Amino acid sequence: MSELLGDFSESSIKEVSTSLKEPEWLLRFRLKSFEYFLSLPPETNPLYTKYAYVSQFNIPDFPYSGSGRQLDFRSTFEGYLIGNETNIAISANENVMHTELEADVEGRGVVVLPLSQAVSRYESRLREIFSRKVVRSENEKFAAFVNAFFNTGLYIHVPDGISLGKPLRKLRLTDRPETSIIDQTVIEVGEDSSLVFLEEEYSKNDSDKAIHASNLDVLGGRNSSVDISSVHMLGPEVVSITNRGLRLDEGCRITDSSLYLGSSVSRARTNFLLSGRGAFAEGFEIFFTDGKQRYDFETNLLHHSQDTTGSTHARGVLRGESQSIYKGMIKIVETAKNSRSYLAHHAMILERTAKSDAIPGLEIDTNEVKATHSASVAQLDEEQLFYLMSRGIEQEEARKMIVLGFFEPVLSRIPVEETREGTRFMIEGKWHREKRRLVDRISVLGFAEEARHEVRQKEDIFERHYKYR
Amino acid sequence: MSLEVRELHVAVEGKEILRGVNLKVGKGEVHALMGPNGSGKSTLAYTLMGHPKYQVTSGDILVDGESILTLTPDKRARKGLFLAFQYPVSVQGVSMFSFLRAAYNSAHAQSQPTIFEFKEKLNEKLKMLGMGEEILNRYLNEGFSGGEKKRAEILQMALIEPKYAVLDETDSGLDIDALRIVAEGINKLSGPERGILLITHYQRILRYVKPQFVHVMYEGKIIESGGEELSRLLEEKGYSWIKGYKGEEVSAEV
Ligand SMILES: Nc1ncnc2c1ncn2[C@@H]1O[C@H](COP(=O)(O)OP(=O)(O)OP(=O)(O)O)[C@@H](O)[C@H]1O
Ligand SMILES: [Mg+2]
Numbered sequence: 062m063s064e065l066l067g068d069f070s071e072s073s074i075k076e077v078s079t080s081l082k083e084p085e086w087l088l089r090f091r092l093k094s095f096e097y098f099l100s101l102p103p104e105t106n107p108l109y110t111k112y113a114y115v116s117q118f119n120i121p122d123f124p125y126s127g128s129g130r131q132l133d134f135r136s137t138f139e140g141y142l143i144g145n146e147t148n149i150a151i152s153a154n155e156n157v158m159h160t161e162l163e164a165d166v167e168g169r170g171v172v173v174l175p176l177s178q179a180v181s182r183y184e185s186r187l188r189e190i191f192s193r194k195v196v197r198s199e200n201e202k203f204a205a206f207v208n209a210f211f212n213t214g215l216y217i218h219v220p221d222g223i224s225l226g227k228p229l230r231k232l233r234l235t236d237r238p239e240t241s242i243i244d245q246t247v248i249e250v251g252e253d254s255s256l257v258f259l260e261e262e263y264s265k266n267d268s269d270k271a272i273h274a275s276n277l278d279v280l281g282g283r284n285s286s287v288d289i290s291s292v293h294m295l296g297p298e299v300v301s302i303t304n305r306g307l308r309l310d311e312g313c314r315i316t317d318s319s320l321y322l323g324s325s326v327s328r329a330r331t332n333f334l335l336s337g338r339g340a341f342a343e344g345f346e347i348f349f350t351d352g353k354q355r356y357d358f359e360t361n362l363l364h365h366s367q368d369t370t371g372s373t374h375a376r377g378v379l380r381g382e383s384q385s386i387y388k389g390m391i392k393i394v395e396t397a398k399n400s401r402s403y404l405a406h407h408a409m410i411l412e413r414t415a416k417s418d419a420i421p422g423l424e425i426d427t428n429e430v431k432a433t434h435s436a437s438v439a440q441l442d443e444e445q446l447f448y449l450m451s452r453g454i455e456q457e458e459a460r461k462m463i464v465l466g467f468f469e470p471v472l473s474r475i476p477v478e479e480t481r482e483g484t485r486f487m488i489e490g491k492w493h494r495e496k497r498r499l500v501d502r503i504s505v506l507g508f509a510e511e512a513r514h515e516v517r518q519k520e521d522i523f524e525r526h527y528k529y530r
Numbered sequence: 531m532s533l534e535v536r537e538l539h540v541a542v543e544g545k546e547i548l549r550g551v552n553l554k555v556g557k558g559e560v561h562a563l564m565g566p567n568g569s570g571k572s573t574l575a576y577t578l579m580g581h582p583k584y585q586v587t588s589g590d591i592l593v594d595g596e597s598i599l600t601l602t603p604d605k606r607a608r609k610g611l612f613l614a615f616q617y618p619v620s621v622q623g624v625s626m627f628s629f630l631r632a633a634y635n636s637a638h639a640q641s642q643p644t645i646f647e648f649k650e651k652l653n654e655k656l657k658m659l660g661m662g663e664e665i666l667n668r669y670l671n672e673g674f675s676g677g678e679k680k681r682a683e684i685l686q687m688a689l690i691e692p693k694y695a696v697l698d699e700t701d702s703g704l705d706i707d708a709l710r711i712v713a714e715g716i717n718k719l720s721g722p723e724r725g726i727l728l729i730t731h732y733q734r735i736l737r738y739v740k741p742q743f744v745h746v747m748y749e750g751k752i753i754e755s756g757g758e759e760l761s762r763l764l765e766e767k768g769y770s771w772i773k774g775y776k777g778e779e780v781s782a783e784v
Contacts, residue, residue, distance in 0.1 A: 445619050449621070449629070450607070453633055
């Protein structure tokens with residue numbers, strides 16, 4: 062086994078746990094997860110095994126921990142930060158190098174800490190969270206992988222009754238020739254609280270070879286409001302794995318938007334667990350691939366309580382020889398009466414060498430619900446292209462309008478303006494094959510002028526066409 | 531100065547559709563092109579604009595004496611050619627406003643107006659066509675009613691101010707008021723600077739827009755040409771009396 066896993070062994074788990082001075086229960090959690098990791102196949106669902114190759118990669122290609130060269134903070138993050146950021150946690154590789162909260166934010170009891178520190182400072186709370194983790198090891202090999210091997214991460218806690226006006230940010234840069242960044246992050250938002258969380262990931266050098274695996278647990282308290290966004294812009298030699306579990310208590314509202322542009326392989330699992338009555342979740346997954354990128358998505362809307370509303374909108378464009386597989390499932394259990402669910406995946410292929418598949422599904426154990434799913438994969442429409450060109454618009458410009466426009470029906474639904482505009486900016490960069498960063502948006506003009514005419518057609522997805530009952 | 535079609539033969543997917551079309555639309559002229567369904571009118575329109583599906587197997591198309599056959603549609607547009615589509619497509623996510631601006635800037639490469647100047651110009655054209663500003667925030671043609679689409683085509687023509695405009699059944703699907711407004715719009719735009727080729731089945735638009743020339747297309751050829759009186763004759767007697775017409779009795783719709 063060991064030669065198949067390279068550095069990723071039981072002894073290295075013990076080493077990392079010791080070096081982080083972890084309590085016994087956490088080591089046990091890791092070792093139990095390691096067992097799951099060893100026993101689980103990459104794909105457990107027989108419906109999906111056919112596509113397991115899409116996110117296949119070789120674990121021993123990566124060293125478990127890199128040689129920790131000291132990085133100079135300023136020069137490392139030059140060009141990624143303006144310099145006056147606050148309410149932010151900044152990491153280079155697996156090192157959380159800097160966290161900063163404004164005094165009034167800290168004063169209200171908000172916690173942003175490296176996970177290992179949080180474990181020693183809030184041990185009983187963290188132990189409780191780990192005992193009921195949303196991102197579990199039992200059914201997903203790479204969730205188990207992160208639970209076993211995490212070498213970094215954050216604990217973010219917004220106490221009850223606290224509304225953070227300003228977003229909290231998390232920025233990560235890879236800056237090492239070979240490394241593994243294995244991130245365990247927990248976001249806990251208390252009752253009647255609100256949080257906007259913006260996450261960004263970049264690679265400093267195109268040649269950085271890394272496995273970047275992360276688990277994100279989001280615990281939305283009663284009547285809380287949480288908006289999450291993440292931008293995945295890791296370099297072309299990075300294998301990227303994300304497992305996200307979002308649990309919504311009664312009356313909780315969560316939106317979650319993810320933009321995937323980077324990495325050679327990207328494997329993303331997102332589970333919305335609508336566990337409290339009246340919970341509302343809306344997910345956005347946006348991707349744009351080229352070259353030989355391979356993306357593997359699985360998103361599930363799990364309705365466990367009455368009156369819940371869930372929707373997830375995936376849209377992607379594929380160029381070159383890239384490929385994607387999207388698996389989406391709506392599950393409504395018997396007790397989740399009067400729930401509504403919507404799941405859509407639409408992809409556009411720009412070259413015949415690119416490939417995209419989607420497998421949407423429904424499992425519904427009760428009446429009195431509305432559930433719809435839809436999926437399509439299409440090529441760029443030649444009649445649209447002709448129409449735009451007949452108005453004097455050059456071919457490349459016309460193609461760009463159609464492609465960027467394709468994302469709009471989903472983009473325009475993203476509620477946080479910063480995320481919405483940032484996503485537009487990054488997608489446009491991908492179209493031009495530029496490596497943009499969100500921070501560049503501030504210096505690029507021309508957006509503001511058009512924004513006023515921006516389209517906001519929010520059709521009611523539930524009132525339109527629904528297939529199920 | 532003219533848009534000229536010479537002995538044009540066109541095939542789609544290997545099937546010949548136009549079989550030797552000759553037509554010359556001079557500046558300042560309005561021509562009407564009529565003919566039964568499937569006779570090749572839209573094929574001619576698409577071919578003029580350079581649709582990649584329509585293959586010119588022989589013949590030529592000239593704008594002001596210069597062949598445009600090798601030009602892509604965008605270059606033809608910048609030579610001053612415009613097509614109002616019989617069935618305009620919609621494009622999700624592209625707002626009417628940003629599309630119109632891109633189209634305007636392509637057509638008027640020398641005079642890029644500021645966004646404010648452009649809005650002013652746009653509002654004036656909207657008013658002329660009895661259209662509201664809300665339309666600008668909608669996606670291009672998406673969910674437009676038939677009549678709204680046709681008006682939007684004329685709006686584009688009014689903004690772009692082409693030298694030669696081909697209007698493919700712009701009058702179909704319009705209610706009586708809309709027809710009058712659109713026809714007035716066309717009239718305002720016609721003049722010594724412009725040549726117009728109006729493809730239609732109906733006499734009624736020709737009450738507003740007066741063509742100097744009327745042509746009848748049939749099985750990929752123009753089989754009859756005349757003055758305005760020809761359209762009235764067609765209205766009364768249909769197509770069957772025309773020499774070369776082989777089909778059953780079909781009357782031109784009125
Ligand atoms: N893209 C195409 N593919 C296949 N056949 C085509 C295509 N375009 C036109 N045709 C055929 O060419 C013939 C002429 O069609 P066209 O649309 O030019 O007629 P039209 O005169 O505009 O008719 P209408 O009055 O109904 O609009 C028809 O038989 C039509 O089926
Ligand atoms: Mg036609």
